[in-house]
Amino acid sequence: MSKKYNVAVVGANGAVGEEILLILSEIDFPIGKLVPLASARSAGKTVDYKNKELVIQELTHDIFEKEEIEIALFSAGGSVSAEFAPSAVKAGAVVIDNTSHFRMDKNTPLVVPEVNPEDIALWRQTGVIANPNCSTIQMVQTLKPLDEAYDLVRVDVATYQATSGAGKSAMEELVTQMQAFFAFKLDEVEHKAFKHQIALNVIPQIDVFMDNDYTKEEMKMVNETSKIMHKDLELSATCVRVPTLRGHAEALTLTFANDVDASAARALLEKAPNIVVVDDPSDSLYPMPATCMGLNETFVGRIRVDNFRKNMLHMFVVADNLRVGAATNAVRIAQKWVEMEGDK
Numbered sequence: 001m002s003k004k005y006n007v008a009v010v011g012a013n014g015a016v017g018e019e020i021l022l023i024l025s026e027i028d029f030p031i032g033k034l035v036p037l038a039s040a041r042s043a044g045k046t047v048d049y050k051n052k053e054l055v056i057q058e059l060t061h062d063i064f065e066k067e068e069i070e071i072a073l074f075s076a077g078g079s080v081s082a083e084f085a086p087s088a089v090k091a092g093a094v095v096i097d098n099t100s101h102f103r104m105d106k107n108t109p110l111v112v113p114e115v116n117p118e119d120i121a122l123w124r125q126t127g128v129i130a131n132p133n134c135s136t137i138q139m140v141q142t143l144k145p146l147d148e149a150y151d152l153v154r155v156d157v158a159t160y161q162a163t164s165g166a167g168k169s170a171m172e173e174l175v176t177q178m179q180a181f182f183a184f185k186l187d188e189v190e191h192k193a194f195k196h197q198i199a200l201n202v203i204p205q206i207d208v209f210m211d212n213d214y215t216k217e218e219m220k221m222v223n224e225t226s227k228i229m230h231k232d233l234e235l236s237a238t239c240v241r242v243p244t245l246r247g248h249a250e251a252l253t254l255t256f257a258n259d260v261d262a263s264a265a266r267a268l269l270e271k272a273p274n275i276v277v278v279d280d281p282s283d284s285l286y287p288m289p290a291t292c293m294g295l296n297e298t299f300v301g302r303i304r305v306d307n308f309r310k311n312m313l314h315m316f317v318v319a320d321n322l323r324v325g326a327a328t329n330a331v332r333i334a335q336k337w338v339e340m341e342g343d344k
Contacts, residue, residue: 011076012036019327089127134325247289
């Protein structure tokens with residue numbers, strides 16, 4: 001009988017935590033005991049797992065040892081991970097962290113299993129494996145096979161990021177503003193989740209601006225991509241919040257050291273793990289957020305060579321940010337960890 005694991009989900013009642021529970025159920029992850037954890041104010045509430053109600057326990061420093069946790073999936077914010085992940089590691093668990101707190105730590109592997117699964121073996125250095133930013137994950141999944149074939153030297157990306165990337169309250173703010181719009185009361189609704197009205201608008205700012213006039217979100221994509229791909233790439237990102245609920249989209253312009261063929265690139269992507277090519281412009285078929293919700297694949301389309309430079313490729317990439325961009329990647333890391341390390 002294959003080994004089963006005691007698994008904790010920290011932030012179990014959050015948007016990503018709920019998706020983690022769904023995915024663990026869908027793939028029948030080898031769980032011996034599942035322990036949902038959250039703050040004191042959420043303790044006692046319940047979450048659904050395989051049609052059963054599990055009671056959320058309060059996140060404390062000793063809960064991981066008490067429950068003999070072996071895999072701890074964190075998705076409750078960077079400050080929570082900073083405070084409690086060391087306790088999980090001390091108790092003997094591997095921590096898979098969805099926040100930005102550990103991502104750029106030089107001793108912590110930053111992993112997208114389709115791109116750099118070998119880095120999981122480095123987990124013992126800190127006991128933590130970091131999950132990248134949502135926009136980075138779907139992008140590097142696409143970059144990896146093309147880089148291997150054509151030697152990628154530069155990436156220019158504009159993102160179109162859904163409100164769920166900013167949490168449940170941000171999604172609710174969009175819905176509330178749209179309701180107010182149809183009631184002719186939009187000017188009466190204040191905005192809290194975003195700097196500006198999000199309904200019927202796009203906001204070219206995600207996170208705070210840095211000294212170089214790029215936002216923190218944009219620099220996450222720059223720095224994380226190089227770390228994951230083990231390559232110093234030129235990368236410029238413009239991250240934009242759009243009035244959709246779920247599913248991040250990206251317009252990519254890729255520059256290679258060698259000339260690229262669109263048909264050959266399309267064939268490479270079709271063979272790549274967990275990528276689905278949707279690319280038939282004559283029939284208006286291309287990736288869109290509305291058609292990727294609830295799915296675990298990254299969708300790629302509008303693949304075309306630049307009109308002026310044969311070493312440049314353009315494409316449109318879409319994925320469910322709560323799944324591919326967070327929960328799915330975290331669970332895939334856990335699966336790969338079990339495969340590589342779990343029985344040692």
